[in-house]
Amino acid sequence: MSNLTLVQAINLALAQEMEADDRIILLGEDIGLNGGVFRVTEGLQKRFGPERVVDSPLAESGIIGTSIGLAMAGLRPIPEIQFEGFMGPAYDQICSHAARMRTRSRGAFTIPMTIRVPVGGGIHAPELHSDSPEAIYAHTPGLKIVMPSSPYDAKGLLISAIRDPDPVIFFEPKRIYRAFREEVPEDEFTVPIGKARVVTEGDEITLISWGATVVQCMNAIEKSHRSIELIDLRTIYPIDMPAIVSSVKKTGRVVIVHEASKTCGLGAEIAARITEQCFLHLEAPIQRVTGYDTIMPYYKLELEYLPESNRIGTALEEVAAY
């Protein structure tokens, strides 16, 4: 076991998978010589060479489009998009091709590609460096979407993503890249895609979140005297509904927390599915604590925008008292 940050856990997973499988190529802006702007790929070009850790031209559509070609030829590219706000230029390649190639060709071509993307706010970054676009991609059939909230899960989920035969967007919550350390096994292990994690058990309220806001939820639970079951979704698509349903049947009260804006956020989907599957178990309206339906503000206001423990705590009290 090593005591690792989330960044170190991802770096370790990349190195171990690259060691084991020479079909893996990393490509992206500044990922080679510079080790990535967050140093996630630090040391990998030196270790595996410039043919396998490639400093690409500055072109997100090009990064994803060439990765699709690499994957169609049977390699396992791991492109990095430097910030989630720069996914826009790559949207066409991700949604028009990566997501569709298997079904379009009825299985003749597949895209075993893991797109790594730092995501979310809270690091005092400029505009379009702090957004949370996971629901956009969850709404695109053909993609799997993953977002870990801990170093252990980051390593295990990334290895699962790399080995997955279909395209996976691996969102890395940059706010907690180095926020804390955790014991992570040195050997390779996997955390399955599509399985949520019960972080804390409780029987009064089900609290559902993913990514960096899981930490805010834990802070809120610490301040609360109530018995709260925190579910870290870990995978955005496919959603682990059995984990949610079994918790909601126990608690009857639900608060969903995400950084992304409220309207058509993933919270809406989860709330709809809870009413579909546990309608008679609900004791209160499902509550969402999310980013506002505004543009993600510049960083002087970002902490006002991001769900933090007090806002979450208020919702927990309201839903308990309903």
Next chain:
Amino acid sequence: MPITTVLDTKIRRISILNEHGDFDAELGEGLIPDDDQVRLYEHLVVCRQYDEVAFKLQRSGRMGTYPQNKGQEATSLGAAYALRRDDWMVTCYRENAGLFWHGLPMEHILLSWMGDERGNRIPEGVYCTPLAVPIGTQMLHAAGLAWAAKYRGEDRIACTFFGDGATSEGDFHEAANFSANLDLPVIFVCQNNSWAISVPTKIQCSAPTLAQRGIAYGMECVQVDGNDIFAMVKATAEAADRARRESRPTFIEAVTYRLGDHTTADDARRYRDQDEVDAWMKRDPMIRFRRHLEDRRLWDSQKQADIQKRAEKEVAAVVKRAEEIAAPHARDMFDHMFAELPEELRVQRDTMRTSSIGQDPAQIEDAVEVTNP
């Protein structure tokens, strides 16, 4: 300090068999063996027949929207002839002649336009990619496929096709830049057919050639008479050699013309003059090729009648094969979403419902029995 010239460049243009049937023996002699010339011409006749039948299938309601290839078949065929069978052909949707030469069974293209994804299920051992509808996006896939070959130490290359309009798309520029900067064995074949639906090439590019777009990325570029199959073979063979030996990309602007409408949903009379079309009719690649073969005593009117008959028979058989393929099953839309179907999708497939009460028989007393057709 004086002002100096840092770049002074020229664009070569290759023409071997011109629209009047003049043949440049110095460039063209020995380029294509005689029997291959005959085979290529016969292939063009079959493909022209295919194109006309496909058009009629759409008009008679037996097929959906179809983009006619008429007039520009020599471009993709000449390129395909110069490629190796295991090189990648990464096309958009107007390269039937080249794709069939490269090994794609002819019913596949019909099946796709008949609204069935199985047309895109490229058979094992055929090195082409599914029809790419979003304009210009497939060039990046070609770069990636070529990159993979280079990474593995294979000498396979990738040849990608696109139109004049596609050179306005960002993805073209990114693909050109990646290919040149990463030394990828890619051939870019721009089928400049003068029209992107209703928009003429001059609105896509104010420079005198599209070929010179390659210069900006530091790659070799050349303009070719795209209706001259000899010129296409020569340009592509040179580019393939460069790709294989030096792992360098080439941009080929093939000047051709779309004699038909953009697709069967289009009416080109709304935006272009018949005089222009008539002038290009005379530059049809098949007219000059036939005359050339006749000049060399490789062809005569009896052979023409024979191949026409054979083309009709072959294409009729292809149509029959395509139409006999049973309609897809409703569950097919689910089965290739992922290698392993997530539970939510499995339930949608098995119940053919998205309404949750309908999906869960336990929630209603009289669950409707659901069967797939």
